Amino acid sequence: MKYIRVEIKDHIAIVTIDRQDALNAMNLEVISELKEAFESCIADSQVGVIILTGAGEKAFIAGADIKAMQKMKPSEALEFGKSGQDLTRIIENSPKPVIAAVNGFALGGGCEISLACHIRIAGENARFAQPEVRLGIIPGWGGTQRLPRLVGKGKAVEIITGGEMITAKEALDIGLVNHVAPLDKLLDKSCEVAQSILKNGPEAIRISLECINKGMDITLDEGLDLEVKAFSELFGSGETDEGLTAFVEKRKPDFRN
Numbered sequence: 004m005k006y007i008r009v010e011i012k013d014h015i016a017i018v019t020i021d022r023q024d025a026l027n028a029m030n031l032e033v034i035s036e037l038k039e040a041f042e043s044c045i046a047d048s049q050v051g052v053i054i055l056t057g058a059g060e061k062a063f064i065a066g067a068d069i070k071a072m073q074k075m076k077p078s079e080a081l082e083f084g085k086s087g088q089d090l091t092r093i094i095e096n097s098p099k100p101v102i103a104a105v106n107g108f109a110l111g112g113g114c115e116i117s118l119a120c121h122i123r124i125a126g127e128n129a130r131f132a133q134p135e136v137r138l139g140i141i142p143g144w145g146g147t148q149r150l151p152r153l154v155g156k157g158k159a160v161e162i163i164t165g166g167e168m169i170t171a172k173e174a175l176d177i178g179l180v181n182h183v184a185p186l187d188k189l190l191d192k193s194c195e196v197a198q199s200i201l202k203n204g205p206e207a208i209r210i211s212l213e214c215i216n217k218g219m220d221i222t223l224d225e226g227l228d229l230e231v232k233a234f235s236e237l238f239g240s241g242e243t244d245e246g247l248t249a250f251v252e253k254r255k256p257d258f259r260n
């Protein structure tokens with residue numbers, strides 16, 4: 004792959020977008036390579052958590068590639084838009100938690116890719132924005148939908164209609180990111196969060212993610228119904244057996260062997 008690197012160690016896959024001369028902006032090639040990288044990490048039984056980050060110290064993803072968009076015909080814009088949306092669905096529906104390690108600008112489509120991840124950890128230099136209205140467009144990879152779900156309608160309206168950048172600290176204050184770390188400790192902090200997830204049952208994690216995702220779009224009663232069914236279906240699986248038995252036997256569960 005030209006723009007994407009994947010390193011796998013200790014069940015953690017680190018996916019890095021490396022297109023630094025354009026601040027890791029996403030053209031069709033970057034999007035399609037990212038899809039390929041995510042699909043392969045999801046299929047790889049050695050991978051339990053995926054971390055997405057950008058190369059360099061300046062940008063996570065500075066957005067969709069504005070220079071490429073400037074030349075697009077409506078049919079190409081449609082393909083580009085759909086392709087980016089497909090990528091956000093692959094990330095969001097990943098059965099393995101995806102952590103965005105935001106190492107700088109996360110603007111427009113870059114902010115939206117981080118919103119599709121399950122957890123966001125920001126370097127102190129991170130800056131988030133949905134500046135699309137400044138270009139006469141609107142967020143097209145889920146920003147108008149995922150941002151209000153995450154930070155509430157009022158903050159989302161301000162961010163999307165104002166287009167201003169917010170700092171990592173401001174993002175932390177409104178719940179847009181889970182943690183802020185010094186830039187040189189960003190991957191360490193992301194791996195630490197990944198390690199705490201990896202101690203737990205992969206099937207329970209997969210089903211928890213599914214319940215959380217589906218639960219965002221249904222009533223509480225429907226969500227509780229979904230949860231109780233998923234909860235009961237886990238019983239009888241080797242993983243639940245191992246978790247409960249390990250507690251009774253006063254030992255640590257071994258979920259990954």
Ligand code: DAK
Binds near residue numbers: 024065083085110138
């Ligand atoms: N696209 C293409 N190139 C970009 C870029 C981008 N988004 N951001 C930066 N670059 C390039 C710059 O053009 C420059 O390239 P050269 O001129 O050297 O060739 C290089 O990266 C370094 O950037 P700067 O020289 O500008 O660096 P500065 O430190 O001075 O400024 C900056 C950094 C991040 C503040 C600035 O580069 C900037 O404002 N960039 C644009 C940020 C932005 O507006 N991002 C949102 C893009 S809109 C859709 C779905 C989704 C979308 C669209 C459609 N459909 C459903 C159809 C998504 C839209 C977006 O993401």
